[in-house]
Amino acid sequence: MQNKLASLYVRKMFLATAGQAAATNQLQLVTRFNDGFIAFVNGVEVARRNMGNPGMFAYRDQTAFNTNVPSAPAITINLGRASNLLCSGSNLLCIQTHNKAITSGDFLSMADLKIDSAVPVSLVTNSTTWKYFAGVTEPSGGLID
Numbered sequence: 001m002q003n004k005l006a007s008l009y010v011r012k013m014f015l016a017t018a019g020q021a022a023a024t025n026q027l028q029l030v031t032r033f034n035d036g037f038i039a040f041v042n043g044v045e046v047a048r049r050n051m052g053n054p055g056m057f058a059y060r061d062q063t064a065f066n067t068n069v070p071s072a073p074a075i076t077i078n079l080g081r082a083s084n085l086l087c088s089g090s091n092l093l094c095i096q097t098h099n100k101a102i103t104s105g106d107f108l109s110m111a112d113l114k115i116d117s118a119v120p121v122s123l124v125t126n127s128t129t130w131k132y133f134a135g136v137t138e139p140s141g142g143l144i145d
Contacts, residue, residue: 006102007060007135010109011094014124016086023082023115030112032074035100036064037109042091046079051098060135064098074110082115093124 029039029047036050038058050066051058079085097109113124133139 003103005060005135006063006099007058008097008109009094009133009135009139010097010130011092011132012124012128012130014091014093014113016088016091016123018088020115020121020123021083021086021088023086023117023121025082026116027079027082027085028114028116028120029077029079030074030114031077031095032072032110033068033097034072034109035066035068035104036098038096039111040092040094040096041079041085041113042087044085046085047077050100051096058096058098060138061102062098063102064100067100078116091123 027041027046031037031039031047033049036048038048038051039046045054048054050064050068051062052065093111093113095109095111110126111124112122112126115121115123
């Protein structure tokens with residue numbers, strides 16, 4: 001993608017039980033990223049870094065506003081009560097990742113999604129297979145992506 005694209009879109013479908021969807025514990029995104037991202041759970045923006053104000057549209061060719069070093073440690077972002085974001089059955093985590101410059105070849109987007117508790121409940125892990133879409137156009141939810 002170096003010298004070609006500034007963005008990459010990744011998504012992961014996951015299942016939540018009725019109990020998980022009703023949980024009042026924090027839903028947490030654990031991520032390492034380079035350089036910026038916007039995360040969505042079931043179509044709702046839940047977190048962003050280096051991509052402007054919440055709700056601000058980011059075009060596929062927009063670069064991240066700041067640099068986050070590839071060696072930066074993972075951060076945990078509290079997303080609010082799990083019951084406010086999850087539904088029983090199929091759910092979708094989507095992450096729009098942007099590099100600081102189109103010449104950069106160091107895309108990094110690692111994400112885990114969990115419900116915080118004494119024994120955290122893992123919903124999505126970064127080591128599983130994800131679907132991805134290179135930022136040649138903005139995703140439309142249609143056939144192309």
